[in-house]
Amino acid sequence: MIKIKIIVCIKQVPGTTEIKINPETNTLIREGIETVINAFDTYAIEEGVRLKERLLSNPETKEEVEVIAITMGPHQSESILREAISLGVDRAVLLSDRAFAGADTWATALTLQNAIKKFDDWRLVILGKQTLDGDTGQVGPELAQMFNIPFVGYASNILEINRTRMIVKRLMDDRYETFEIKLPAAISVGKEINIPRVPSLRGKLKAKNEQIPVWNKGELGLEDEKIGLSGSYTQVVKIFIPKTIHEVKMITGGPDEQAEELYGKLKELSIL
């Protein structure tokens, strides 16, 4: 039987959100420039690898699985794909083209969809629940809608899975919901689903030597007006730092005075 494929979508994000303000120009200064795998995507990678191990070791299924990581980004995001391989992903594809730049979630989802279509017998797409930079959490549901497949966001536990269906539990605001869905499907995950492993030595070696193919817009059969900023319905028109005219009032004295004054403040602010 043909190997099932699990696609893990990962994104490269700035390594820090620490931003300082230059007091003279009142502009932001970013600190450190290194880029990393979006934190939630490491859980997506881990879950993909765990599902592979699980399906293979299950005597009923003995299903062979290939886990494939993809990212859309500049050439330098190849490094996060190598990292994914070191963490157990079988292979990776980089979607890179100057014309992809500036994509909003719609254009991103469309580009990912066209890449995923090129794999045969993919059964599951795993995404992070949101990213550090764009932070919309929209790519997963938009992608699933484009494929017209079920999407379970915030998945916290995959209770059962085989080639054709899965039972998955998710954490919505104040409750857990358990769904049975048919595959192919897409899920998004956060830190409640697993604890990512550290790279193995073998993984690191494989990561170093792996050839990572790059697919551009031509290979995905996408026209300019569908991708990147041109293909986007939203556009960032301004980025600025929130006003932080902020002063802390310290409540001093001994513990009795402090507690008493805090009590007074709570009253004054009608919190009490």
Place this chain on the structure above:
Amino acid sequence: MEIKVDESTCTGCSLCKNVCMYDAIDIVGKKAAINENCVFCGACIDICKFKSIEITGLSQGYKDFSQYKGVMVFIEQQPGSIADVSYELLSEGKKLADALGTELTGILLGYNLSQSYPEIFKYGTDRLYVIDNEIFENNLDDIYAKALVQVIHRFKPDIFLAGATGFGRTLIPKVAAIIKTGLTADCTSLAIDPEKKILLQTRPTFGGNVLATIITRNARPQMATVRPHVMEKKQIDVKPGEGGSNGKPDVDIAKHAESISLGGPDSNICKSGEDYNGRVEYIELDISNFKTKYKLIATEKETGQSINLTDYDVIVSGGRGIGGPENFGLLKELADALGGVVGASRAAVDSNWISYPHQVGQTGKTVNPKAYIACGISGAIQHLAGMQTSDIIIAINKDPDAPIFKVANYGIVGDLFEIIPKLIKRIKYGNNLIQN
């Protein structure tokens, strides 16, 4: 499409390089040069004092959207009640509708809904569309998406708003994907551009450190999800004779409840009708092809106390300084006394002192209560990302240099184990702590 630096005006001051989060600008020979890492976020364009950076080749062919009118709010209904964010959105939607001189409408989907109408009309809603049917009972997002798409195609709102709740953030992207329009996530401020009459959608990104303003180009409606507890909920006086006084319905609701629960042979057609002086309109929808892809097997409340932190006006959070799981009882006592809930830093959650749904921060919940009381939390940037938009922040920490004091409105340097028990006593027994 291209991003270009005008070398004749660029002074090489490197402001743009500093602001770029993507390492996409190099200063070469005293001129800025933009490399392929650029994501067209626009930050550098804004910052350059010499207007040297420009994005070109973006088709500005504005389409004719004149048939799209009005502001529509998705009224999210959770079993038994309307999500508070819906009222906040109606209040905000009213402002936007006034700025545009258009109507504010609400769309409510669910099952057996009529008891919720009076409240909805207190916030300036001109018209409420209702689809009342069993199929909406379980809040399955694919069914909701199909229905909302039909509603949007039919009424063509210019602006469509929904709450950035767990449900909204999975449902609305699906709707946007089907309609083929833009969606701005988790906004904290909305405004109408006075000249272009378009919606300016502002939202925090990069862990709350930066605000981005986003527009929807080339498609309608302009769709946004809005963070709960940010917009002000504001009732508007209902004019007499306009849809009932004091929010009381003019028409007997029971009568309508009857007409919509009609089952029978064509039960997959929702019944239509009107009431509230014609301000409630039941929409007829062909739902025969509404099949869900989900089989809901179980729903369970998170055990213990309810854990939706964003439902509370007061959050008392504990971090590593709490010392152990048993001490969270102290915070719970304070939270109870204040009618609030207990939150936590990741350090506390990772130590298994309290469960993950309590975690506040970049990898936990983003909250903005009226008061956030941080106890024994240092204030790491990832924690601040989840709580710095709270109205009032109170920090108790024994380290005077803890970064939490940088965002706090009130700070107490001291031992939380001394201060909190005293505060609880003060609240409970009412004796002034400072005798003499």
